[in-house]
Amino acid sequence: MNTRAEKVLAPGHRLAVTTLLVTLAAAAHAAHPAAAQSTDGRLSVHGFLTQAYGRTDGHQVLGITSEGTSDYRVAALQFRFDADPENAFVLQFSHERLGRSPLSEVEPEVDLDWVFYERRFGEHTVVRVGKVRTPLGLFNEIRDVGTLLALYRAPVSVYGEQVYASETVNGAMVGRRIPLGTWALDVDAFYGSWDFVQYDLATYAHVDGGYGGQVWVNTPIDGLRAGAGHLRYTVGNLVNAPADAEDDHVAWIASLEGNFTRLSVRSELFHASFGETDLGYIGKAERYYVQAVVNVTDWLGVVGQAEFEDLRLDVSGPFGFSFDGNENRDLAVGVRYAPAPNLAVKLEGHAFRGYRIEDGALPYGAPRARAKYALLSVSTSF
Protein backbone atom coordinates (compact mmCIF):
# COMPACT_ATOMS: atom_id res chain seq x y z
CA MET A 1 0.00 0.00 0.00
CA ASN A 2 1.32 3.42 -0.81
CA THR A 3 1.55 5.86 2.03
CA ARG A 4 3.21 8.78 0.30
CA ALA A 5 0.95 11.79 0.08
CA GLU A 6 0.39 13.52 -3.25
CA LYS A 7 2.59 16.54 -3.60
CA VAL A 8 0.66 19.75 -3.24
CA LEU A 9 1.75 22.52 -5.55
CA ALA A 10 2.37 26.00 -4.26
CA PRO A 11 0.09 28.56 -5.97
CA GLY A 12 2.99 30.03 -7.96
CA HIS A 13 4.06 26.63 -9.20
CA ARG A 14 0.50 25.64 -9.98
CA LEU A 15 0.11 28.76 -12.11
CA ALA A 16 3.36 28.05 -13.95
CA VAL A 17 2.42 24.44 -14.63
CA THR A 18 -1.10 25.36 -15.71
CA THR A 19 0.23 28.04 -18.02
CA LEU A 20 2.69 25.64 -19.57
CA LEU A 21 0.13 22.90 -20.11
CA VAL A 22 -2.57 25.20 -21.44
CA THR A 23 -0.09 26.82 -23.81
CA LEU A 24 0.98 23.43 -25.09
CA ALA A 25 -2.54 22.15 -25.48
CA ALA A 26 -3.63 25.29 -27.30
CA ALA A 27 -0.68 25.17 -29.62
CA ALA A 28 -0.90 21.48 -30.34
CA HIS A 29 -3.61 21.96 -32.94
CA ALA A 30 -0.84 23.11 -35.27
CA ALA A 31 -0.26 20.04 -37.40
CA HIS A 32 3.40 20.51 -38.23
CA PRO A 33 6.58 22.02 -36.82
CA ALA A 34 6.98 24.86 -39.33
CA ALA A 35 3.70 26.43 -38.24
CA ALA A 36 5.23 27.72 -35.01
CA GLN A 37 7.48 30.40 -36.44
CA SER A 38 7.26 34.17 -36.40
CA THR A 39 6.52 36.00 -39.62
CA ASP A 40 10.17 36.84 -40.20
CA GLY A 41 11.18 33.25 -39.39
CA ARG A 42 13.65 34.25 -36.67
CA LEU A 43 11.67 33.30 -33.57
CA SER A 44 10.34 29.76 -33.30
CA VAL A 45 8.21 28.39 -30.48
CA HIS A 46 7.82 24.63 -30.16
CA GLY A 47 6.62 22.27 -27.50
CA PHE A 48 5.49 18.80 -26.59
CA LEU A 49 3.20 17.20 -24.06
CA THR A 50 2.60 13.62 -23.03
CA GLN A 51 -0.10 12.77 -20.52
CA ALA A 52 -0.37 9.22 -19.23
CA TYR A 53 -2.31 6.95 -16.93
CA GLY A 54 -0.41 4.08 -15.36
CA ARG A 55 -1.24 1.18 -13.10
CA THR A 56 0.62 -1.79 -11.69
CA ASP A 57 -0.60 -5.11 -10.38
CA GLY A 58 1.26 -4.71 -7.11
CA HIS A 59 4.63 -3.13 -6.46
CA GLN A 60 5.16 0.52 -7.22
CA VAL A 61 7.47 0.92 -10.22
CA LEU A 62 8.59 4.20 -11.80
CA GLY A 63 6.02 6.08 -9.74
CA ILE A 64 3.15 3.91 -10.96
CA THR A 65 0.96 2.48 -8.22
CA SER A 66 -1.53 -0.32 -7.91
CA GLU A 67 -4.27 2.28 -7.41
CA GLY A 68 -3.34 3.86 -10.72
CA THR A 69 -2.10 7.37 -11.34
CA SER A 70 -2.74 10.03 -13.94
CA ASP A 71 -0.25 12.36 -12.25
CA TYR A 72 2.11 11.25 -14.96
CA ARG A 73 3.20 13.59 -17.68
CA VAL A 74 6.08 15.39 -19.31
CA ALA A 75 5.94 18.64 -21.22
CA ALA A 76 8.28 21.28 -22.55
CA LEU A 77 8.14 24.64 -24.26
CA GLN A 78 11.04 25.73 -26.41
CA PHE A 79 11.95 29.17 -27.73
CA ARG A 80 14.57 29.53 -30.42
CA PHE A 81 15.78 32.84 -31.80
CA ASP A 82 17.93 32.70 -34.92
CA ALA A 83 19.60 36.10 -34.95
CA ASP A 84 21.18 35.22 -38.30
CA PRO A 85 22.25 32.00 -40.05
CA GLU A 86 25.27 31.68 -37.75
CA ASN A 87 23.94 32.71 -34.33
CA ALA A 88 21.02 31.39 -32.32
CA PHE A 89 19.72 31.36 -28.76
CA VAL A 90 17.65 28.48 -27.42
CA LEU A 91 15.63 28.27 -24.21
CA GLN A 92 13.52 25.34 -23.08
CA PHE A 93 11.38 24.90 -19.98
CA SER A 94 10.09 21.50 -18.93
CA HIS A 95 7.63 20.00 -16.51
CA GLU A 96 7.53 16.38 -15.44
CA ARG A 97 5.43 14.32 -13.06
CA LEU A 98 6.17 10.70 -12.26
CA GLY A 99 3.14 9.72 -10.21
CA ARG A 100 4.16 8.66 -6.71
CA SER A 101 7.85 8.41 -7.56
CA PRO A 102 10.06 9.83 -4.80
CA LEU A 103 11.76 11.82 -7.55
CA SER A 104 8.61 13.87 -8.01
CA GLU A 105 9.12 15.10 -4.46
CA VAL A 106 12.54 16.57 -5.11
CA GLU A 107 12.50 17.71 -8.72
CA PRO A 108 11.09 21.19 -9.49
CA GLU A 109 7.67 21.41 -11.10
CA VAL A 110 8.97 23.63 -13.88
CA ASP A 111 12.63 23.35 -14.72
CA LEU A 112 14.95 25.27 -17.00
CA ASP A 113 15.74 22.43 -19.33
CA TRP A 114 18.25 24.14 -21.62
CA VAL A 115 19.52 27.62 -22.25
CA PHE A 116 22.36 28.01 -24.68
CA TYR A 117 23.96 30.16 -27.34
CA GLU A 118 24.74 28.46 -30.62
CA ARG A 119 27.36 29.50 -33.13
CA ARG A 120 27.73 27.80 -36.48
CA PHE A 121 31.05 27.72 -38.28
CA GLY A 122 30.57 26.94 -41.93
CA GLU A 123 28.32 24.13 -43.07
CA HIS A 124 29.35 21.38 -40.71
CA THR A 125 30.49 22.72 -37.34
CA VAL A 126 28.44 24.02 -34.45
CA VAL A 127 29.36 25.14 -30.93
CA ARG A 128 26.87 25.51 -28.10
CA VAL A 129 27.63 27.20 -24.79
CA GLY A 130 25.35 27.19 -21.77
CA LYS A 131 23.13 24.47 -20.38
CA VAL A 132 23.02 22.02 -23.26
CA ARG A 133 21.47 18.61 -23.72
CA THR A 134 24.18 15.96 -23.47
CA PRO A 135 24.60 14.34 -26.89
CA LEU A 136 24.78 10.71 -25.81
CA GLY A 137 23.09 7.66 -27.28
CA LEU A 138 20.03 7.44 -29.48
CA PHE A 139 17.59 9.07 -27.11
CA ASN A 140 19.18 11.42 -24.59
CA GLU A 141 18.49 14.54 -26.62
CA ILE A 142 14.87 13.57 -27.37
CA ARG A 143 14.18 11.35 -24.39
CA ASP A 144 10.94 13.08 -23.38
CA VAL A 145 9.37 13.73 -26.79
CA GLY A 146 6.44 11.33 -26.87
CA THR A 147 5.70 11.74 -30.57
CA LEU A 148 9.23 10.51 -31.34
CA LEU A 149 9.27 7.59 -28.91
CA ALA A 150 7.93 4.10 -29.47
CA LEU A 151 6.77 3.78 -25.86
CA TYR A 152 6.07 6.29 -23.09
CA ARG A 153 9.73 6.74 -22.26
CA ALA A 154 13.12 6.05 -23.72
CA PRO A 155 14.46 2.70 -22.48
CA VAL A 156 14.91 3.24 -18.76
CA SER A 157 17.75 0.75 -18.47
CA VAL A 158 20.09 3.02 -20.42
CA TYR A 159 18.53 6.46 -20.01
CA GLY A 160 17.32 6.26 -16.44
CA GLU A 161 14.32 7.89 -14.85
CA GLN A 162 15.91 7.78 -11.52
CA VAL A 163 18.77 8.92 -9.32
CA TYR A 164 22.28 9.25 -10.72
CA ALA A 165 21.01 10.56 -14.03
CA SER A 166 21.71 13.87 -15.69
CA GLU A 167 20.38 14.90 -19.07
CA THR A 168 22.29 18.13 -19.54
CA VAL A 169 25.70 19.65 -19.03
CA ASN A 170 26.53 23.21 -17.95
CA GLY A 171 29.40 23.96 -20.26
CA ALA A 172 29.96 23.59 -23.95
CA MET A 173 29.58 21.13 -26.75
CA VAL A 174 30.98 21.11 -30.24
CA GLY A 175 29.48 19.10 -33.07
CA ARG A 176 30.81 18.42 -36.53
CA ARG A 177 29.47 16.49 -39.50
CA ILE A 178 32.13 14.87 -41.67
CA PRO A 179 30.77 13.79 -45.08
CA LEU A 180 32.58 10.76 -46.49
CA GLY A 181 30.97 10.23 -49.88
CA THR A 182 27.77 8.29 -49.33
CA TRP A 183 28.70 7.87 -45.65
CA ALA A 184 28.86 10.56 -42.99
CA LEU A 185 30.23 10.87 -39.51
CA ASP A 186 28.57 12.99 -36.84
CA VAL A 187 30.96 13.80 -34.02
CA ASP A 188 29.94 15.58 -30.81
CA ALA A 189 32.09 16.40 -27.80
CA PHE A 190 31.10 18.07 -24.54
CA TYR A 191 32.67 19.39 -21.36
CA GLY A 192 31.22 20.90 -18.22
CA SER A 193 29.54 20.39 -14.88
CA TRP A 194 26.25 18.96 -13.70
CA ASP A 195 24.42 17.86 -10.57
CA PHE A 196 22.31 14.82 -9.87
CA VAL A 197 20.32 13.60 -6.92
CA GLN A 198 21.63 10.57 -5.03
CA TYR A 199 19.88 7.60 -3.47
CA ASP A 200 18.91 9.50 -0.33
CA LEU A 201 16.82 11.79 -2.59
CA ALA A 202 18.13 14.80 -0.70
CA THR A 203 21.81 15.21 -1.53
CA TYR A 204 22.83 16.47 -4.92
CA ALA A 205 26.20 15.19 -6.08
CA HIS A 206 28.28 17.61 -8.09
CA VAL A 207 30.36 16.94 -11.16
CA ASP A 208 33.03 19.40 -12.30
CA GLY A 209 35.04 18.94 -15.44
CA GLY A 210 33.09 16.02 -16.79
CA TYR A 211 33.59 15.30 -20.46
CA GLY A 212 32.59 12.93 -23.18
CA GLY A 213 31.63 12.52 -26.76
CA GLN A 214 29.52 10.68 -29.26
CA VAL A 215 30.33 9.47 -32.78
CA TRP A 216 27.68 8.38 -35.26
CA VAL A 217 28.42 6.51 -38.43
CA ASN A 218 25.65 7.17 -40.93
CA THR A 219 25.66 4.47 -43.58
CA PRO A 220 24.58 4.77 -47.23
CA ILE A 221 21.43 2.81 -46.30
CA ASP A 222 18.94 5.52 -45.39
CA GLY A 223 18.02 5.14 -41.70
CA LEU A 224 20.84 2.80 -40.70
CA ARG A 225 23.45 4.16 -38.31
CA ALA A 226 25.78 2.98 -35.57
CA GLY A 227 27.29 4.98 -32.75
CA ALA A 228 29.64 4.96 -29.80
CA GLY A 229 29.73 7.36 -26.87
CA HIS A 230 31.95 7.96 -23.89
CA LEU A 231 31.48 9.79 -20.61
CA ARG A 232 34.03 10.36 -17.86
CA TYR A 233 33.58 12.41 -14.72
CA THR A 234 34.50 12.75 -11.04
CA VAL A 235 31.68 13.18 -8.54
CA GLY A 236 31.90 15.15 -5.33
CA ASN A 237 29.53 15.90 -2.45
CA LEU A 238 28.76 12.22 -2.04
CA VAL A 239 26.13 11.11 0.43
CA ASN A 240 27.42 9.22 3.47
CA ALA A 241 31.05 9.96 2.57
CA PRO A 242 33.72 12.38 3.80
CA ALA A 243 33.34 15.91 2.49
CA ASP A 244 36.41 15.63 0.26
CA ALA A 245 35.56 12.16 -1.08
CA GLU A 246 35.35 11.78 -4.83
CA ASP A 247 34.19 8.97 -7.07
CA ASP A 248 35.40 8.44 -10.65
CA HIS A 249 32.79 7.31 -13.14
CA VAL A 250 33.57 6.04 -16.62
CA ALA A 251 30.83 5.04 -19.04
CA TRP A 252 30.61 3.78 -22.61
CA ILE A 253 27.61 3.38 -24.83
CA ALA A 254 27.30 1.50 -28.13
CA SER A 255 24.24 2.08 -30.31
CA LEU A 256 22.72 0.62 -33.44
CA GLU A 257 19.61 1.88 -35.19
CA GLY A 258 17.78 0.83 -38.31
CA ASN A 259 14.86 3.15 -38.93
CA PHE A 260 12.96 2.16 -42.06
CA THR A 261 9.50 2.69 -43.45
CA ARG A 262 7.85 -0.39 -41.99
CA LEU A 263 10.42 -1.54 -39.44
CA SER A 264 12.52 0.19 -36.83
CA VAL A 265 15.01 -1.69 -34.68
CA ARG A 266 17.27 -0.21 -32.04
CA SER A 267 19.72 -1.70 -29.61
CA GLU A 268 22.13 -0.10 -27.17
CA LEU A 269 24.65 -1.31 -24.63
CA PHE A 270 25.71 0.94 -21.74
CA HIS A 271 28.67 0.03 -19.58
CA ALA A 272 29.67 2.02 -16.50
CA SER A 273 32.27 1.58 -13.80
CA PHE A 274 32.24 3.55 -10.57
CA GLY A 275 33.33 3.50 -6.94
CA GLU A 276 36.65 3.53 -5.11
CA THR A 277 38.15 1.16 -2.58
CA ASP A 278 38.60 4.13 -0.25
CA LEU A 279 34.89 4.84 -0.49
CA GLY A 280 34.03 1.28 0.46
CA TYR A 281 32.43 0.21 -2.80
CA ILE A 282 33.33 -0.69 -6.35
CA GLY A 283 30.78 -1.33 -9.02
CA LYS A 284 30.24 -2.09 -12.67
CA ALA A 285 26.94 -1.83 -14.46
CA GLU A 286 25.92 -3.16 -17.86
CA ARG A 287 22.59 -2.18 -19.27
CA TYR A 288 21.22 -3.07 -22.66
CA TYR A 289 18.03 -3.26 -24.61
CA VAL A 290 16.60 -4.12 -27.98
CA GLN A 291 13.49 -2.43 -29.32
CA ALA A 292 11.56 -3.25 -32.47
CA VAL A 293 8.67 -1.38 -34.04
CA VAL A 294 6.67 -2.91 -36.86
CA ASN A 295 4.67 -0.23 -38.61
CA VAL A 296 1.63 -2.05 -39.90
CA THR A 297 0.47 1.15 -41.56
CA ASP A 298 1.71 4.75 -41.53
CA TRP A 299 -0.31 5.35 -38.38
CA LEU A 300 -0.32 2.02 -36.54
CA GLY A 301 2.74 0.34 -35.06
CA VAL A 302 3.37 -2.65 -32.82
CA VAL A 303 6.26 -2.34 -30.39
CA GLY A 304 8.32 -4.94 -28.57
CA GLN A 305 11.13 -4.13 -26.17
CA ALA A 306 13.41 -6.08 -23.83
CA GLU A 307 15.65 -4.32 -21.31
CA PHE A 308 18.25 -5.77 -18.96
CA GLU A 309 20.40 -4.32 -16.22
CA ASP A 310 23.32 -6.31 -14.84
CA LEU A 311 25.26 -5.14 -11.81
CA ARG A 312 28.43 -6.15 -10.04
CA LEU A 313 28.75 -4.36 -6.72
CA ASP A 314 31.25 -5.01 -3.94
CA VAL A 315 30.64 -3.13 -0.71
CA SER A 316 33.20 -3.47 2.07
CA GLY A 317 32.88 -2.76 5.80
CA PRO A 318 30.78 -4.27 8.58
CA PHE A 319 27.68 -4.29 6.43
CA GLY A 320 29.54 -5.28 3.28
CA PHE A 321 28.14 -7.55 0.61
CA SER A 322 28.70 -8.50 -2.96
CA PHE A 323 26.18 -8.73 -5.75
CA ASP A 324 26.80 -10.00 -9.24
CA GLY A 325 23.91 -10.69 -11.53
CA ASN A 326 20.80 -9.48 -13.23
CA GLU A 327 19.55 -6.43 -11.34
CA ASN A 328 16.47 -5.50 -13.32
CA ARG A 329 14.62 -6.77 -16.38
CA ASP A 330 11.72 -5.17 -18.20
CA LEU A 331 9.88 -6.79 -21.10
CA ALA A 332 7.32 -4.66 -22.90
CA VAL A 333 4.83 -4.83 -25.73
CA GLY A 334 2.81 -1.92 -26.99
CA VAL A 335 0.60 -0.49 -29.68
CA ARG A 336 1.26 2.94 -31.08
CA TYR A 337 -1.52 4.77 -32.93
CA ALA A 338 -0.33 7.98 -34.60
CA PRO A 339 -2.95 9.45 -36.94
CA ALA A 340 -0.61 12.42 -37.51
CA PRO A 341 3.11 12.95 -36.93
CA ASN A 342 2.34 15.31 -34.06
CA LEU A 343 -0.14 13.05 -32.27
CA ALA A 344 0.43 9.59 -30.80
CA VAL A 345 -1.67 7.38 -28.55
CA LYS A 346 0.16 4.46 -26.96
CA LEU A 347 -0.92 1.50 -24.90
CA GLU A 348 1.87 -0.57 -23.41
CA GLY A 349 2.26 -3.42 -20.97
CA HIS A 350 5.44 -4.20 -19.06
CA ALA A 351 6.60 -7.24 -17.09
CA PHE A 352 9.23 -6.07 -14.60
CA ARG A 353 11.46 -8.18 -12.40
CA GLY A 354 14.16 -6.67 -10.23
CA TYR A 355 15.10 -4.40 -7.37
CA ARG A 356 13.88 -1.05 -8.70
CA ILE A 357 10.65 -0.96 -6.75
CA GLU A 358 9.56 2.05 -4.74
CA ASP A 359 7.21 0.70 -2.10
CA GLY A 360 9.86 -0.84 0.11
CA ALA A 361 13.59 -1.43 0.28
CA LEU A 362 14.66 -4.66 -1.36
CA PRO A 363 18.26 -5.62 -0.46
CA TYR A 364 20.51 -7.03 -3.15
CA GLY A 365 20.51 -10.78 -2.85
CA ALA A 366 16.87 -10.96 -1.87
CA PRO A 367 14.53 -12.51 -4.43
CA ARG A 368 13.75 -10.00 -7.15
CA ALA A 369 10.36 -8.38 -7.04
CA ARG A 370 7.93 -8.86 -9.90
CA ALA A 371 5.38 -6.40 -11.18
CA LYS A 372 3.30 -5.94 -14.25
CA TYR A 373 2.34 -2.43 -15.20
CA ALA A 374 0.52 -0.71 -18.02
CA LEU A 375 0.64 2.81 -19.39
CA LEU A 376 -1.86 4.56 -21.62
CA SER A 377 -0.51 7.83 -22.97
CA VAL A 378 -1.34 10.61 -25.39
CA SER A 379 1.47 12.68 -26.88
CA THR A 380 1.39 15.79 -28.97
CA SER A 381 3.99 18.22 -30.26
CA PHE A 382 4.17 21.30 -32.40
Next chain:
Amino acid sequence: MVIPRACVLAAGLVATVIPGVAPQAPQGAGFQVIVNSANPVSALTQGDIERLFLKQRTSWDGGLAVEPVDQPARSAVREAFSEAALGRSPRAVIVYWQRQIFSGRDVPPRELESDDAVVEYVRTHAGAVGYVSPGGAVSGVKSVEIRR
Protein backbone atom coordinates in the same frame (compact mmCIF):
# COMPACT_ATOMS: atom_id res chain seq x y z
CA MET B 1 14.80 -17.32 -18.11
CA VAL B 2 18.06 -15.48 -18.64
CA ILE B 3 18.52 -14.17 -22.15
CA PRO B 4 22.21 -13.72 -22.91
CA ARG B 5 23.22 -10.18 -23.72
CA ALA B 6 24.95 -11.32 -26.88
CA CYS B 7 21.69 -12.77 -28.21
CA VAL B 8 19.86 -9.51 -27.59
CA LEU B 9 22.49 -7.44 -29.33
CA ALA B 10 22.85 -9.94 -32.17
CA ALA B 11 19.11 -9.84 -32.74
CA GLY B 12 19.31 -6.06 -32.93
CA LEU B 13 22.24 -6.23 -35.32
CA VAL B 14 20.56 -8.68 -37.68
CA ALA B 15 17.31 -6.80 -37.72
CA THR B 16 18.85 -3.38 -38.31
CA VAL B 17 20.66 -4.40 -41.47
CA ILE B 18 17.41 -5.26 -43.22
CA PRO B 19 17.30 -2.47 -45.77
CA GLY B 20 14.38 -0.12 -45.97
CA VAL B 21 12.50 1.22 -48.93
CA ALA B 22 14.89 2.92 -51.31
CA PRO B 23 14.26 6.63 -51.96
CA GLN B 24 12.56 7.40 -55.22
CA ALA B 25 14.45 9.18 -57.96
CA PRO B 26 13.36 12.70 -58.83
CA GLN B 27 10.58 12.57 -61.34
CA GLY B 28 10.59 16.12 -62.57
CA ALA B 29 6.80 16.22 -62.57
CA GLY B 30 4.56 17.40 -59.74
CA PHE B 31 6.71 20.39 -58.82
CA GLN B 32 9.34 22.78 -60.10
CA VAL B 33 12.23 24.12 -58.06
CA ILE B 34 12.88 27.87 -58.23
CA VAL B 35 15.67 30.17 -57.09
CA ASN B 36 16.20 33.91 -57.17
CA SER B 37 16.97 35.14 -60.67
CA ALA B 38 20.33 36.51 -59.48
CA ASN B 39 21.39 33.05 -58.31
CA PRO B 40 23.87 31.57 -60.85
CA VAL B 41 22.62 28.04 -60.16
CA SER B 42 20.77 26.56 -63.13
CA ALA B 43 20.64 22.87 -62.19
CA LEU B 44 20.54 20.84 -58.99
CA THR B 45 20.71 17.13 -58.26
CA GLN B 46 18.28 15.37 -55.97
CA GLY B 47 21.07 15.21 -53.38
CA ASP B 48 21.58 18.97 -53.63
CA ILE B 49 17.88 19.60 -53.13
CA GLU B 50 17.70 17.23 -50.18
CA ARG B 51 20.63 18.93 -48.45
CA LEU B 52 19.21 22.41 -49.12
CA PHE B 53 15.75 21.65 -47.78
CA LEU B 54 16.96 19.61 -44.80
CA LYS B 55 19.32 22.50 -43.99
CA GLN B 56 22.38 20.30 -44.29
CA ARG B 57 23.75 22.73 -46.86
CA THR B 58 23.49 26.28 -45.59
CA SER B 59 25.27 28.40 -48.19
CA TRP B 60 25.45 28.65 -51.97
CA ASP B 61 28.80 28.37 -53.73
CA GLY B 62 29.27 32.14 -53.57
CA GLY B 63 28.77 32.16 -49.81
CA LEU B 64 25.23 33.49 -49.79
CA ALA B 65 23.08 31.92 -47.06
CA VAL B 66 20.50 29.43 -48.33
CA GLU B 67 16.90 30.26 -47.40
CA PRO B 68 14.68 27.30 -48.23
CA VAL B 69 10.93 27.82 -48.13
CA ASP B 70 8.35 25.08 -47.86
CA GLN B 71 4.69 24.65 -48.80
CA PRO B 72 1.78 23.65 -46.52
CA ALA B 73 2.09 20.11 -45.13
CA ARG B 74 -1.10 18.84 -46.74
CA SER B 75 -0.60 20.40 -50.17
CA ALA B 76 -0.28 18.17 -53.23
CA VAL B 77 2.85 19.94 -54.38
CA ARG B 78 4.57 19.31 -51.05
CA GLU B 79 3.69 15.66 -51.17
CA ALA B 80 5.10 15.37 -54.68
CA PHE B 81 8.22 17.29 -53.69
CA SER B 82 8.82 15.30 -50.51
CA GLU B 83 8.49 11.94 -52.21
CA ALA B 84 10.49 12.76 -55.31
CA ALA B 85 13.07 15.31 -54.19
CA LEU B 86 13.60 14.43 -50.54
CA GLY B 87 13.06 10.70 -50.98
CA ARG B 88 10.65 10.46 -48.06
CA SER B 89 7.01 11.08 -47.27
CA PRO B 90 5.82 14.43 -45.88
CA ARG B 91 5.18 12.60 -42.62
CA ALA B 92 8.76 11.36 -42.48
CA VAL B 93 10.01 14.87 -43.17
CA ILE B 94 7.95 16.22 -40.26
CA VAL B 95 9.38 13.53 -37.98
CA TYR B 96 12.87 14.46 -39.16
CA TRP B 97 12.22 18.06 -38.17
CA GLN B 98 10.75 17.06 -34.81
CA ARG B 99 14.04 15.32 -34.05
CA GLN B 100 16.00 18.39 -35.09
CA ILE B 101 13.82 20.77 -33.09
CA PHE B 102 13.67 18.82 -29.86
CA SER B 103 17.35 18.01 -29.84
CA GLY B 104 17.91 21.77 -30.08
CA ARG B 105 19.66 21.50 -33.41
CA ASP B 106 17.54 23.37 -35.93
CA VAL B 107 14.06 24.33 -37.05
CA PRO B 108 12.34 23.58 -40.36
CA PRO B 109 12.24 25.95 -43.32
CA ARG B 110 9.65 28.69 -43.33
CA GLU B 111 6.32 27.54 -44.62
CA LEU B 112 4.41 29.75 -47.05
CA GLU B 113 0.78 29.23 -47.88
CA SER B 114 0.76 29.14 -51.71
CA ASP B 115 2.73 29.02 -54.92
CA ASP B 116 2.34 32.78 -55.28
CA ALA B 117 3.74 33.39 -51.81
CA VAL B 118 6.72 31.13 -52.53
CA VAL B 119 7.42 32.87 -55.84
CA GLU B 120 7.21 36.28 -54.19
CA TYR B 121 9.55 35.22 -51.37
CA VAL B 122 12.11 33.74 -53.74
CA ARG B 123 11.90 36.81 -55.97
CA THR B 124 12.71 39.12 -53.05
CA HIS B 125 15.33 37.02 -51.22
CA ALA B 126 18.62 36.43 -53.03
CA GLY B 127 19.46 33.16 -51.25
CA ALA B 128 15.97 31.67 -51.33
CA VAL B 129 15.06 28.35 -52.89
CA GLY B 130 11.52 27.02 -53.12
CA TYR B 131 9.27 24.80 -55.15
CA VAL B 132 5.91 25.38 -56.80
CA SER B 133 3.33 23.47 -58.76
CA PRO B 134 4.29 22.50 -62.31
CA GLY B 135 3.19 24.98 -64.92
CA GLY B 136 2.63 27.71 -62.37
CA ALA B 137 3.68 31.28 -63.08
CA VAL B 138 7.29 31.81 -62.04
CA SER B 139 7.90 35.30 -63.36
CA GLY B 140 10.75 37.11 -61.66
CA VAL B 141 12.42 33.91 -60.48
CA LYS B 142 14.43 31.15 -62.13
CA SER B 143 13.23 27.60 -62.58
CA VAL B 144 16.01 25.10 -61.96
CA GLU B 145 16.67 21.91 -63.87
CA ILE B 146 16.73 18.78 -61.72
CA ARG B 147 19.43 16.33 -62.68
CA ARG B 148 19.62 12.71 -61.66
